Every structure is written in structure tokens, then in C-alpha cells.
Amino acid sequence: MQSPANTLSLDEYWMPFTANRQFKAAPRLLTRAEGMYYTSDDGRQVLDGTAGLWCVNAGHGRREIATAVADQLRDMDYAPSFQMGHPLAFQFAERLGRIAPPGLDRIFFTGSGSESVDTALKIALAYQRAIGQGTRTRLIGRERGYHGVGFGGVSVGGILNNRRTFIGLPGSDHLRHTHDPARNRFCQGLPEHGAELADDLERLVQLHGAETIAAVIVEPVAGSTGVLLPPRGYLERLREIATRHGILLIFDEVITGFGRLGTPFAAGYFGVTPDLITTAKGLTNGAIPMGAVFCARHVQDALMTGPENLIELFHGYTYSGHPAACAAGMAVLDIYEREGLLVRGGELETEWRQAMLSLRDAAHVTDIRTIGLVAGIELASRDGAPAARAYDVFVDCFQQGLLIRVTGDIIALSPPLIVERAQIGTIVATIRDALNRVR
Numbered sequence: 001m002q003s004p005a006n007t008l009s010l011d012e013y014w015m016p017f018t019a020n021r022q023f024k025a026a027p028r029l030l031t032r033a034e035g036m037y038y039t040s041d042d043g044r045q046v047l048d049g050t051a052g053l054w055c056v057n058a059g060h061g062r063r064e065i066a067t068a069v070a071d072q073l074r075d076m077d078y079a080p081s082f083q084m085g086h087p088l089a090f091q092f093a094e095r096l097g098r099i100a101p102p103g104l105d106r107i108f109f110t111g112s113g114s115e116s117v118d119t120a121l122k123i124a125l126a127y128q129r130a131i132g133q134g135t136r137t138r139l140i141g142r143e144r145g146y147h148g149v150g151f152g153g154v155s156v157g158g159i160l161n162n163r164r165t166f167i168g169l170p171g172s173d174h175l176r177h178t179h180d181p182a183r184n185r186f187c188q189g190l191p192e193h194g195a196e197l198a199d200d201l202e203r204l205v206q207l208h209g210a211e212t213i214a215a216v217i218v219e220p221v222a223g224s225t226g227v228l229l230p231p232r233g234y235l236e237r238l239r240e241i242a243t244r245h246g247i248l249l250i251f252d253e254v255i256t257g258f259g260r261l262g263t264p265f266a267a268g269y270f271g272v273t274p275d276l277i278t279t280a281k282g283l284t285n286g287a288i289p290m291g292a293v294f295c296a297r298h299v300q301d302a303l304m305t306g307p308e309n310l311i312e313l314f315h316g317y318t319y320s321g322h323p324a325a326c327a328a329g330m331a332v333l334d335i336y337e338r339e340g341l342l343v344r345g346g347e348l349e350t351e352w353r354q355a356m357l358s359l360r361d362a363a364h365v366t367d368i369r370t371i372g373l374v375a376g377i378e379l380a381s382r383d384g385a386p387a388a389r390a391y392d393v394f395v396d397c398f399q400q401g402l403l404i405r406v407t408g409d410i411i412a413l414s415p416p417l418i419v420e421r422a423q424i425g426t427i428v429a430t431i432r433d434a435l436n437r438v439r
Contacts, residue, residue, distance in 0.1 A: 028398055033060035036416055036423055038403060046398065049427050050405045051416045054223060054255045055286035058335045059418040065287045065331045072327035081109075081320045089321035092329050096292065099264040099333075099342070101273045106300040109321040110291035113254035113280035114148025117217070120276045120293050121152045122315050124215035124248045130302045133246065137171055138208055140201065140216040140247075144177040146224035147217060147252050147278075156217050159225065173208065175200040175216070179228045181378070185367045186360055187229075188353060194231030198238040201247070210245040215275075220266035223255035226410035227369050227376025235272040248299070249274040254291070258282030259336065259417050261372030262346025269372070275299055285332045290325035341417040345373040348419070355424050356413075363435045364389060373419070377411040377431070389438060396434040402427060 010024045029041035036059060038046040051057055072088070079086040089109065097105030108123070110116045121139055128136035141147065141156025148157075155168035158177065176197055184191035201216060220235060222228035242249040256266035257279040263269040265277060276299065280291035303312045319325070336342050353370040359377060360368055367378040382389050390406040397404050405412045413427065 035059050035061060036419060044401060047402045047423060047426060047430075049397075049403050049413050049415050051282075051414050052286050053281070053405075054260070054414050055281035057258055057260065057282040057417045058285045058332060058339070058341055059416040062285065062287075062331070062335060064335065065285060065328050068327040068331035069288060069324050072324050076323050079323055082316060086321075086323055086326075088323055088326040088330065092321075092326040092333075093292075095330065095333055096294070100294050101265060101267045101277070103273070103296050103298075104267075104277060104294040106295040106297055108293040108295060109317075109325075110280070110293065111289050111317050111319045111322075112148070112291050113252075113278065114150045114153050114291075115317060116254065116278035116280055116291035116293050117147040117156075117252060118150040118152040119291075119315065120217070120250050120278050121156070121215065123276060123293065123295060123299065123313065124250065126313055126315075127248065127299050127302050128214045130305065133211070133214075135211050136214040136246075138213045139169065139172050140175065140204060140213060141172065142175040142177055142218050142222075144179060144222055144225040144228060145174075145217075145219055145252075146222065147219075148254070171212070173204055175204070175218070177222075177228065178231055178234060179226075180231075181367050184231070186357065187369065188357070190229055190232040190371070192232055195233035195237055197231065198234050198241060201238060201241045201245075205241075205245050205247075210247065213245070213247050215248040215250055216242055217250035217252055217278075219252045219255065220270060220272075221256050221261070221371055221374065223374065223412065223414070224407060226378065226407050227371075227374055227412055229369050229371055230270070235270050239272050239274070248276065250276045250278065252278045254278055254280045255374075255414070256372075259342040259345055260374060260414065262343055262349055264342045283332070284325055284328040285335075287332075288322070288325040288328040289319075290322065290329060339418070344417050348373060348421075348424075351421065352424060355428050358428060359432060359435075362432050364438070365435065373415060373417060375411075375413040377413070379409045379411070379435075381409045392438045393431070393434045396437055397430055400430050400434065402430040404431065 030038045031041050032039035040046055093107040096107050110119050139156050143158035145158040147153035154162045154166050155172040178194050178197050180194050183193040251274040253265055261269040275296045277294040284290045356368050356370050356375040364379045366380050369376040379389050387408050390409040394406045
């Protein structure tokens with residue numbers, strides 16, 4: 001059977017976050033997906049070690065999601081969400097509110113994680129203005145943070161290539177990152193060292209003045225820059241400082257939301273409640289693009305003032321609360337509830353950690369970090385060629401039937417929450433073999 005790669009024109013599609021010339025010289029194409037596996041264009045089964053892009057939490061090919069979307073498209077393909085509504089959006093928001101951290105049950109729908117971040121930042125600015133704190137316009141992110149590709153997300157994000165290439169919002173600033181391999185290498189559980197890094201927020205308050213800072217946004221676990229775990233007590237300390245200075249705390253849970261850590265949200269895992277949470281990915285199992293911002297009631301209440309005929313938040317998207325996306329999300333919540341997937345990561349966390357740490361003696365490995373069903377395996381870089389070794393491991397694993405993700409010289413793993421113990425063993429064995437082959 002002739003591979004589609006031999007017949008397709010690859011020139012027209014400008015691929016995102018991809019070395020286009022490198023990829024098109026040796027393309028890797030996926031044509032089907034079911035359960036834990038993709039099928040490649042040459043007919044090979046490829047074990048999904050990354051839940052697509054951190055999003056297919058319930059596994060691939062869920063027929064009930066496809067049926068729900070198809071049924072909804074037949075009933076009503078689209079409904080406007082400006083000054084109009086449809087029942088499913090309200091039903092979906094109500095169900096999401098049931099699994100939200102206490103008090104964060106006011107839901108604003110978006111189309112992606114990037115849109116969720118920009119929405120949360122705008123809500124924070126609007127909130128401060130509504131309570132008479134209009135001087136609070138500064139937004140604080142963190143180094144090595146990733147908050148999507150909107151201008152707001154890039155401004156508070158801490159990925160160098162984004163910040164070097166694109167203009168950031170004036171007034172944004174950054175906490176130091178928490179990655180400290182010298183003190184926390186091969187930690188089992190949360191790192192013991194580094195909680196004091198939360199005091200960077202105090203430093204920025206002293207530098208800029210609390211009266212200028214609207215919000216601080218962090219990923220509870222930084223995924224896209226290599227699975228960076230918060231030191232023990234760090235998030236609690238950040239919450240206390242933000243509260244004391246009237247600064248809203250935003251958790252970016254686009255990756256950690258919907259069971260990735262063995263709890264519905266990382267906020268529950270760490271026992272720290274922010275003022276806003278950004279989500280996407282696992283919200284619809286990757287089936288239909290959608291995001292959502294979970295807002296504390298006091299944040300929304302602050303904007304529900306003035307004449308009732310006026311729009312309280314001048315913000316929204318054409319596809320906010322899209323009927324087909326809501327139908328997908330409702331079906332996904334049914335699966336999560338029926339199969340206990342929002343807590344399964346907790347049930348497998350210890351076994352997952354032990355399996356990953358068994359690679360500590362593998363070639364090139366310098367550190368391993370795990371939490372829930374996430375792992376970051378850090379490799380020594382080649383002299384003068386950063387990220388090259390991890391990329392070669394990525395290609396080798398794909399050829400051997402395993403999809404992993406790499407960022408720099410770090411392997412990131414986040415399999416669907418339906419992963420079986422035997423498949424965890426396959427993931428470890430395949431990576432070990434690839435590390436032994438790669439130089």
C-alpha cells in the first residue's frame with residue numbers, strides 16, 4: 001500500500017511549532033486512532049505516550065463523543081452566544097461547576113487554551129477596575145512558563161523564543177522559575193527546596209508597587225518547558241502573598257486540568273485555590289477545540305454592577321460555548337465519571353513514578369521528575385547541539401512504535417488516563433532502548 005506521504009503535497013500547510021523543512025524531508029503521518037494507539041500512514045501501531053498534545057485524557061476513538069457531536073450538529077450546528085444562548089452551554093457550565101474547586105463555578109467558554117489565558121488576564125484587569133483599583137494593570141508571569149500564543153499569554157509566558165520574536169504587553173514582569181536540579185535532582189514527590197522562590201512576588205511588589213499589579217499567573221506544574229514541579233509549600237506561599245497584596249492568582253491548568261494529576265484540577269491536588277483557572281485540552285478530550293475559564297464567584301460578582309442593560313465584560317468569541325463543543329464536553333464528563341478517570345492518575349501515581357525512576361541509570365539521563373501521570377526525563381545535551389539528542393530519541397521511539405514529546409533536551413510523557421500497567425512498561429522499555437541507541 002502506498003503511503004500518503006508519497007502522494008500528498010506537503011508544501012502548502014505551514015505547520016505549527018514544527019521545523020517544517022526537517023519534517024517535510026522525513027514526514028511522520030498518523031491516519032487513525034483507537035484507545036491507546038495511533039496508526040501511522042505505513043500501518044504501524046504507535047502507543048500514545050502523550051495523550052496527543054496533553055489532551056486526549058480518555059483515550060482515542062470514543063464513539064459516544066462522536067455520536068454526541070454528530071447528533072448535535074444535526075439538531076443545531078451553531079448558535080450565537082452574544083445576547084443569545086442555547087441550553088447545552090448552560091448545562092455544561094453547571095456540570096463543570098460541580099467538579100470545580102469550591103467557589104470557582106462561574107464558567108466563561110473560549111475556543112482554546114490560549115484564548116482562556118487571554119480571557120483570564122482580561123477578567124483580572126476588568127475586576128480590578130470594577131473594585132476601584134484601576135491602577136492595577138501590571139500582569140506577572142514566571143520564567144519558563146507557557147501560557148499559549150496570544151499576545152497576553154506570550155507576555156506573561158517565559159519561553160525565550162516567544163519573547164524574543166513577538167512584542168509583549170507593556171508592564172508585564174516575571175517571577176524566577178523553580179527548576180533547581182542541583183538541589184532537587186531525582187526527587188520522589190515534590191521538590192523539598194525552593195518554596196522561598198515564591199517571595200519573588202514580594203520583590204516585584206516592592207519594585208513596582210502592589211497598586212500596579214492586577215494578577216499573577218503560573219502553571220501549578222509547568223508542562224511545556226519540561227515538567228517542572230512546584231517546590232513543597234511554594235504555591236501556598238504564592239497564594240498568601242497574592243491575597244495579602246490584593247493580587248488575583250491565576251492557575252493555568254490547560255495541561256493539569258481534568259485528571260492529569262489524579263484530581264479534577266491541580267488546585268485540588270495541592271490544596272491551593274486560585275481566583276481563576278484556565279482550561280482546555282482535556283475539557284473535550286481533544287475532539288472539538290474548546291476552552292473554559294473557571295472564575296471565583298467574587299470575581300464575577302464584582303462585575304455584575306451598574307445598569308442591567310449594559311454588557312458587564314466587553315469580551316467574547318464567536319465560538320464561545322459552541323453547541324458541538326458543549327456536546328463533546330458533556331459526553332467526556334460522562335466518560336470521566338463512569339470510568340473514574342479524574343482520579344485514576346492518583347491510583348497509578350506511585351507505580352508510574354517507580355517505573356519512570358527505573359530509567360535513572362539509562363544513558364544520558366540527568367534527572368527525572370514525575371507527578372500524577374506526568375513525567376519529565378532530562379537528558380544531557382550534546383556539546384554545541386542543544387535539543388538534538390532528545391529529538392533523535394523522539395524519532396527513534398516513533399520508529400519503534402511509541403509517541404513521546406520533547407522540549408529542549410527533556411522528554412515529556414503524559415499518556416491517556418486509560419493507560420494500563422503493561423503499557424507503562426512498554427513506554428519505559430522503548431525509551432531505554434532508544435537512549436542506548438542514540439549518541
